[in-house]
Amino acid sequence: MTIFEKLQHIDRRIMYLLLLLVIAWPLIWGMDMPIMVSPAVKGVYNAVEKMPKDKMAIIIVYWGSGTIAENRPQVEALMRHFMMRNKRFAVLAFDPQGSKFSYDSAKIISSELHKTYGKDWVHWGFRPPANLIPLLQSFPHDVIKNIGTDINGTPLGKLPVMNGIKTIKDIGLLADTTSVGELDYWIAYVHGPYRTPIVYGPTAVMTADAFNSLDAGQINGLLPGMQGAAAYEKMLGRKGFATKATGALSSSHLLIIALIILGNIGYIITRRRQEQQA
Amino acid sequence: MNIFHNIGHSFNFANSTVANTWMVWIAAIGTLAIYSVLYKENPVYRLFEHIFIGAASGYSVFVTWTQILKPMWWDKITSGEAYWVFALVGGAMFYFIYSKKHVWISRIIFGTLLGLVSGAAFKGFAGLNVDRIHASFKPIAGHGMPLSESLNNLVFIIVLLAVMSYFFFSFEHKNRVTSMPPKLGRWCLMFAFGAMFGSTVMARMSLLIGRVYFLLGEWLHIIR
Amino acid sequence: MYILATLKTFLLKWFPIFTHGMLKPGAPWYAWLGGIIGDFLIIGGILFLILRMVPARYRKSLIALLTFLGGVPYALEFFWPASKGGDNFLSLFVRQIGDGTNVLYSFALGLGIFSLMRFHANNLIRKRPGWHNNLAFFVAFFTMMLAGFANSVHHNAVNSNVFDMLFGGIVSALGSTMFSTIGFFIVSAAYRAFRIRSGEATLMLAAAFVVMLGQVPVGAWMTSGIPENGVWANLRLENLSYWILNQPNMAAQRGMYFGIEIGALAMALRTWLSLERGSFFEKEL
Numbered sequence: 001m002t003i004f005e006k007l008q009h010i011d012r013r014i015m016y017l018l019l020l021l022v023i024a025w026p027l028i029w030g031m032d033m034p035i036m037v038s039p040a041v042k043g044v045y046n047a048v049e050k051m052p053k054d055k056m057a058i059i060i061v062y063w064g065s066g067t068i069a070e071n072r073p074q075v076e077a078l079m080r081h082f083m084m085r086n087k088r089f090a091v092l093a094f095d096p097q098g099s100k101f102s103y104d105s106a107k108i109i110s111s112e113l114h115k116t117y118g119k120d121w122v123h124w125g126f127r128p129p130a131n132l133i134p135l136l137q138s139f140p141h142d143v144i145k146n147i148g149t150d151i152n153g154t155p156l157g158k159l160p161v162m163n164g165i166k167t168i169k170d171i172g173l174l175a176d177t178t179s180v181g182e183l184d185y186w187i188a189y190v191h192g193p194y195r196t197p198i199v200y201g202p203t204a205v206m207t208a209d210a211f212n213s214l215d216a217g218q219i220n221g222l223l224p225g226m227q228g229a230a231a232y233e234k235m236l237g238r239k240g241f242a243t244k245a246t247g248a249l250s251s252s253h254l255l256i257i258a259l260i261i262l263g264n265i266g267y268i269i270t271r272r273r274q275e276q277q278a
Numbered sequence: 279m280n281i282f283h284n285i286g287h288s289f290n291f292a293n294s295t296v297a298n299t300w301m302v303w304i305a306a307i308g309t310l311a312i313y314s315v316l317y318k319e320n321p322v323y324r325l326f327e328h329i330f331i332g333a334a335s336g337y338s339v340f341v342t343w344t345q346i347l348k349p350m351w352w353d354k355i356t357s358g359e360a361y362w363v364f365a366l367v368g369g370a371m372f373y374f375i376y377s378k379k380h381v382w383i384s385r386i387i388f389g390t391l392l393g394l395v396s397g398a399a400f401k402g403f404a405g406l407n408v409d410r411i412h413a414s415f416k417p418i419a420g421h422g423m424p425l426s427e428s429l430n431n432l433v434f435i436i437v438l439l440a441v442m443s444y445f446f447f448s449f450e451h452k453n454r455v456t457s458m459p460p461k462l463g464r465w466c467l468m469f470a471f472g473a474m475f476g477s478t479v480m481a482r483m484s485l486l487i488g489r490v491y492f493l494l495g496e497w498l499h500i501i502r
Numbered sequence: 503m504y505i506l507a508t509l510k511t512f513l514l515k516w517f518p519i520f521t522h523g524m525l526k527p528g529a530p531w532y533a534w535l536g537g538i539i540g541d542f543l544i545i546g547g548i549l550f551l552i553l554r555m556v557p558a559r560y561r562k563s564l565i566a567l568l569t570f571l572g573g574v575p576y577a578l579e580f581f582w583p584a585s586k587g588g589d590n591f592l593s594l595f596v597r598q599i600g601d602g603t604n605v606l607y608s609f610a611l612g613l614g615i616f617s618l619m620r621f622h623a624n625n626l627i628r629k630r631p632g633w634h635n636n637l638a639f640f641v642a643f644f645t646m647m648l649a650g651f652a653n654s655v656h657h658n659a660v661n662s663n664v665f666d667m668l669f670g671g672i673v674s675a676l677g678s679t680m681f682s683t684i685g686f687f688i689v690s691a692a693y694r695a696f697r698i699r700s701g702e703a704t705l706m707l708a709a710a711f712v713v714m715l716g717q718v719p720v721g722a723w724m725t726s727g728i729p730e731n732g733v734w735a736n737l738r739l740e741n742l743s744y745w746i747l748n749q750p751n752m753a754a755q756r757g758m759y760f761g762i763e764i765g766a767l768a769m770a771l772r773t774w775l776s777l778e779r780g781s782f783f784e785k786e787l
Contacts, residue, residue, distance in 0.1 A: 016316050329672060335643050472708065476709065
């Protein structure tokens with residue numbers, strides 16, 4: 001086997017080890033590089049800034065432990081932004097794990113920024129994802145009745161944070177953080193008929209198709225995965241997990257590109273030699 | 279006595295620091311056990327895989343009851359809204375899926391709910407696509423329009439029409455005029471798939487970084 | 503709405519015997535549980551007997567009819583002309599469906615749990631190879647569920663910390679680790695499969711490289727020598743990557759989505775009218 005053939009058949013375990021090393025290196029020793037803020041991320045920031053204070057935002061949590069590294073920093077950055085600007089928000093989870101993750105995050109940020117549960121923010125708890133379409137037909141007309149209770153089983157009508165919130169017209173922003181890509185339902189049944197602004201926090205896998213909605217004005221901005229969260233953290237002037245992880249994100253991307261190039265060099269040279277021999 | 283005292287203290291779960299230390303160690307052992315599959319398939323990985331499925335299922339049952347069924351079904355019945363009992367009858371119909379003889383009863387409820395969602399599709403189609411169709415009519419020239427915008431809109435129109443023609447199967451693309459746009463459409467699709475792949479890599483790396491961050495930071499405390 | 507109210511009054515008059523007639527709010531939980539089970543058995547039993555009487559040849563038609571009727575409220579509400587307020591005669595009814603289906607779908611979540619338990623119990627009882635894993639499933643299932651209920655019913659420091667410990671140490675950690683293994687596999691797959699065998703593959707690779715680099719800080723660093731403003735700024739990797747995503751990629755996605763959406767609408771129509779064919783529809787019920 002020539003060296004070029006070997007280049008095409010590197011053992012997978014060597015690649016795994018290399019990947020671990022290039023991720024660990026920047027985390028341990030640091031790799032500071034400027035984080036660029038794209039217009040899509042600025043769109044999210046501006047939408048939160050523009051939301052009127054008498055309205056409420058809904059942060060939709062449709063992700064679990066599987067994509068926690070991408071979606072949790074997005075949710076935390078959004079929560080922090082709302083709390084910093086004294087704007088009310090509710091969390092609505094369509095994933096049982098996401099329900100707890102988002103509740104725990106909100107409790108930590110709220111205690112840090114001296115906010116009160118039930119007055120400044122509320123968690124509406126988990127709802128079955130299969131019921132999303134029927135829920136979207138009903139809750140815009142009577143939020144309190146159709147959502148019913150919060151995560152602790154308290155009727156929403158008893159919480160001061162819900163004062164003045166009756167219909168979808170009192171909702172100033174929907175922030176959809178998801179690993180599932182159910183954005184189209186929110187656009188179809190809420191943004192379409194009622195024009196409620198939406199910002200989107202998908203996992204990076206779904207970033208490419210989200211630009212379709214961004215161009216059509218159906219979403220005001222988007223946070224592409226963990227990198228989007230890092231850019232958002234930069235706008236908020238805070239270094240969270242996403243910011244600390246960007247170095248490792250860069251190094252791992254470089255490794256993948258290097259491996260693809262190596263594989264292709266081996267492939268091209270081997271093919272050329274075979275052609276010459278033939 | 280000291281040893282017993284220390285052991286007792288290690289299990290003092292009323293102390294959140296003690297519980298947190300346990301949590302980090304359990305998580306670290308679990309993480310390494312799952313990663314052991316990267317070397318080769320092994321019984322430790324299988325064991326932890328089953329533990330995860332069991333714990334995640336148990337947690338889902340708990341959450342479904344406490345956050346949905348208790349407040350929105352049980353509490354309603356016990357406060358006098360007796361007609362919610364009918365929901366249990368409807369819910370029980372799903373479980374006829376396990377009966378070979380009466381499986382058709384489960385299809386009544388499945389069919390009704392499928393029909394329900396299908397009926398909403400018309401409203402959904404309009405709500406989703408009207409804005410997108412509207413946004414697809416982009417001008418390629420206009421008074422005071424910058425050149426960059428004109429070019430971008432031209433690219434948009436060419437790519438959109440080419441991709442749509444690729445999915446047009448009503449007649450065979452035999453001659454050059456009808457075969458060129460789909461061919462261009464395929465090239466455009468490959469370009470978009472490349473962009474999607476680039477984003478996918480970022481997503482997968484993020485999740486991995488999350489776990490390495492945990493191992494090095496919360497467990498080993500060696501992160502800068 | 504009138505029909506619905508009449509139906510509700512009729513059903514309440516005759517059916518939930520225990521929960522409607524005999525129990526009052528404030529009664530102990532076990533009395534309610536007994537009442538609910540009793541009513542369920544009576545109502546469910548009567549419904550089951552009625553359904554059993556349906557001849558086999560009419561069952562498919564009954565399902566098709568109910569599937570169609572299920573979709574009528576949403577479809578008709580959308581197509582029926584609205585009054586000045588934007589509502590029509592179905593709007594109020596349509597808004598109430600979500601409450602009922604919320605509970606119905608929650609009961610359906612148990613289907614997955616039931617299937618899992620049946621599978622693991624079968625392996626455990628028959629002591630098939632790897633039965634200890636099935637046992638571990640049950641131990642983890644009940645431990646996590648009971649920890650949750652214990653924390654919910656008796657909320658104190660110990661219960662709360664134990665629940666958080668199990669959730670963070672097992673559910674969260676193992677779930678995220680499972681998904682993160684894909685990171686390793688994608689490196690290996692990209693290295694082996696991404697070969698520039700054709701023009702299309704080369705184009706795909708070029709777009710992937712630019713997006714991969716342009717979305718992370720190292721891309722911006724690599725082209726940081728190019729001025730931030732002016733025509734040349736378009737060649738900075740972060741701008742080039744954003745342009746690819748926001749222009750050609752977006753247009754291609756829109757083209758694809760138009761096709762997908764029309765297909766989804768056609769599929770919904772076929773499901774609603776029970777026109778879909780397959781093994782399920784061909785069988786005698």
